[in-house]
Amino acid sequence: xxxxxxxxxxxGLEGVIACTTGVSSIVDATLCYRGYLIEDLAKNSSxxxxxxxxxxxxxxxxxxxxxxxxxxxSGMKLDPAFVQQLKGLPTEGVHPMAWLRTAVSAAAxxxxxxxxxxxxxxxxxxLRLTAKVGPMVALFERFRQxxxxxxxxxxxxxxxxxxxxxKGEEPDAEMVDVFDTCLILHADHELNCxxxxxxxxxSSLSDVYSAVTSAIGALKGPLHGGANEQVMxxxxxxxxxxxxxxxxxxxxxxxxxVMGFGHRVYKNGDPRAxxxxxxxxxxxxxxxxxxxxxxKVIDDTVQSEKGLLPNVDFYSASVYYSMGxxxxxYTPIFATSRVSGWLAHIFEQxxxxxxxxxxxxxxxxxxxxxxxxxxx
Numbered sequence: 001x002x003x004x005x006x007x008x009x010x011x012g013l014e015g016v017i018a019c020t021t022g023v024s025s026i027v028d029a030t031l032c033y034r035g036y037l038i039e040d041l042a043k044n045s046s047x048x049x050x051x052x053x054x055x056x057x058x059x060x061x062x063x064x065x066x067x068x069x070x071x072x073x074s075g076m077k078l079d080p081a082f083v084q085q086l087k088g089l090p091t092e093g094v095h096p097m098a099w100l101r102t103a104v105s106a107a108a109x110x111x112x113x114x115x116x117x118x119x120x121x122x123x124x125x126x127l128r129l130t131a132k133v134g135p136m137v138a139l140f141e142r143f144r145q146x147x148x149x150x151x152x153x154x155x156x157x158x159x160x161x162x163x164x165x166x167k168g169e170e171p172d173a174e175m176v177d178v179f180d181t182c183l184i185l186h187a188d189h190e191l192n193c194x195x196x197x198x199x200x201x202x203s204s205l206s207d208v209y210s211a212v213t214s215a216i217g218a219l220k221g222p223l224h225g226g227a228n229e230q231v232m233x234x235x236x237x238x239x240x241x242x243x244x245x246x247x248x249x250x251x252x253x254x255x256x257x258v259m260g261f262g263h264r265v266y267k268n269g270d271p272r273a274x275x276x277x278x279x280x281x282x283x284x285x286x287x288x289x290x291x292x293x294x295x296k297v298i299d300d301t302v303q304s305e306k307g308l309l310p311n312v313d314f315y316s317a318s319v320y321y322s323m324g325x326x327x328x329x330y331t332p333i334f335a336t337s338r339v340s341g342w343l344a345h346i347f348e349q350x351x352x353x354x355x356x357x358x359x360x361x362x363x364x365x366x367x368x369x370x371x372x373x374x375x376x
Contacts, residue, residue, distance in 0.1 A: 014264065018196065018356075023054060023344045024188040029268040033188060034058075042275050047158050047183040047337070048072055051130060054188060054344040055123075073154040075131030076161050082110050083139065083149050091144035096137070096332045097220035101213055103136045104129070108209035115207050117350070125208050126343045134158070134336040138165040141329060159183060162336065167324075174286075175323055178279055182319065185272045185312065186334050188341025190265070194218040194225070198342040202349040203356045215342045216335055225331040225338075230259040231317035232327050235298075241290050244297040252305050260314030261302050269309045276315035283322035291318040 024033045031038040034053050041050055048069040052060045060068060086103055108114040111128060113121040139149055142165075150168045152161035159180035163171035171179075189195070198215040202208075219225035238247045251258055263270055277295075284292035295318055302308050320330050 012264075018191060019199065019349075021191065021345070021348060022057065023341065023348060024190050026190050026265050029266055029271055031189070031271050038185065038271055039275065042181050042184050045184060047180050047187070047340075050184050050187050051340040054340055055126065055347065069158075070154065071127055072131050073152070073156070073158060073161060075128050076135050076152045076154070076158070076165070078132060078135050078139065078149065078151075079110060082107070085110075086136070086139060087143060091140060095220070096140055096328050097216065097225070097335070099140050100133070100136060100332050100335060101216045101220065103140075104133065104216060105209060105213045107132060107136075108207065111209070114209050117205070117207075122208060122347065122350070126347070129208065129212060130340050130343065133339045134162040134333075135165055137329060137332040137336055138162060140332070141166055141326065142168070162333075163323075178283065178319065179323065181275070181279065182316065182333075183337040185275060185316075186337040188338070188344060191345075192224070193221070194338065195342060195345045199345050199349045200356045202346045203353055205350075205353065205355075208343070208346055211346050212339060212342055215338075219331060219335055219338065225334045227259045227311075227313035228317045228320070228334070229327050229330045231314055232321050232330070234259060235291050235294055235318065235321075238294060238298075241293045241297060244294045245301050248298050248301045249305065252302070258298070258302055260317065261306070261308040261310055263309075263311045266309070266311065270311045272312040273310045273315055276312065276319055277310070280315040280318045280322070284318055287322040289318075289322065291321060 034057055052068050113125050150165045152165050160176045194215040197218040198211045201211040201214040238244050280292045299310055
C-alpha cells in the first residue's frame, strides 16, 4: 500500500482563498447573508424572504415576496408519477441522505429545463429544487413508516408545509416559528465543504441538479452535515444531567472527539449556536426533557477543559429532538434549507466562471523503470 503523505502545506485547504463571493461572509464571530447579520434575519425575516435575498442580492418588496413565496410553496407539490417512482426506492436500512441524493438526481429526469443554461430556466429549476427537497425528505420518512404522501397547503409557509407533510397533522404555531428560524440559520455558510463541492461541479458547466447532488454527497459526511445527529446520540447515551460532566471529562481524557464543538473558521464562537441555545432551552422545557440542561453542562465542561465553543450542530440537536424529528433526518433537514445557499453559489459560479483545476504537490517516487513481470 502506498504511504499516505500527511504534510500538505494547505491541508484541507485551510485558509486558502478559492474564490470571491458575495453570498455570505464570516468575519470573526459575525455571519452575514448578503450583508445582513444572521441575528437580524433570524429575528425578523422568514425563510422565503432569505431565499429571495440569497438569490437576488437584495430584499424583496411586499409584492415581490408574495409572488416569490406563492411560487415556492405551490412548487412543493410532488408529481404523482414522481412519487410513485420514488416509492420504488428502498428505505429499509437506507441512510436518508443516500436516499435523498438519489431522489434529487432522479428529479432532474422529471424537469424539462434541467439541462438548460438560460437564466430564466435556471431560476425556475432553482425554485423547483428548493421547493421539492423538503417534501422529498418528508416523503422518505412517510414511506419507511408505511404511510402515504401528504400534499401541502400553498397558503401556508414553507416551514408549516414541511412539518405538515412530515407528520400529516397541522403543526403547532411555535414549532413552525422555531423551524422557520432553523431554516434561516442553516441556509448558507460561505465556502463550506458542500458549497465548494457545488461550485466545483458547476464550474465544469454541468447542470444545477448535478451540482446540488454533489453538495448533498458532501453534506452526508459526519464531519459536515451529520454532526448534529451525532450530538443527539451522545446526549441520549449520557442519559442524565448528573452523568454529563464525568462522561465528557472521560471522553476528553481518552482523546475522543466531542461532536458539536469547535469550528474551522469561528474561533470566538458561532453566532448561530447562541440563537439555537435559547431555542433549545425553551423547547426542552416545554417538552419536559433535560437535554438542554445536559447540553449546558457539556458546553461549560468543554469550554473549561478545552476552551472550545459550541457550533451550530450542538444546540440544533436538542431543538430538533424536542420537535419530534427522527435523529437521522437532521442532516436531510439541513439540506432542505442549505439547497437555497448552494443554488446562490451555483448562480454566482456560473456568472463569473472558470473551471476549478488546482494542482497537487508531488511527493511520490521518481525515476522508476518498468520491469517485465517475469523479472519481478
